[in-house]
Amino acid sequence: MSQRTLRISVLAMLLLFMGGVSAQADETFTVRIENASAKDALKLSNGKTEPVTVAPVLYVIHTNRAPLFMSGEPDRGKGLEALAEDGPTGPLAESLKGQPGIV
Secondary structure, three states, X not given: OOHHHHHHHHHHHHHHHHHOOOOOOOOOOOOOOOOOOOOOOEEOOOOOXXXXXXXXXXXXXXXXXXXXXXXXXXXXXXXXXXXXXXXXXXXXXXXXXXXXXXX
């Protein structure tokens, strides 16, 4: 599995999980993201090792029935593909601002 496919799969699973959460004004929760990889987790072609870095995170809770993505469908150009491939949260966050159902 390529890194791109893995990143998209992980993001898809997170979005699917979060899409199934019912949010109400009086509910709170904590999201903790921790890099628990070993310092030498990545073996580079030059023989050196590096730790795995954690990309910026964006999570979305929405009450809208329309999903942010559909498996097998092309990206809608709102920033999800860019987040999955390169890590910038800004484009997707900006495209979701003011959208109905975004909590």
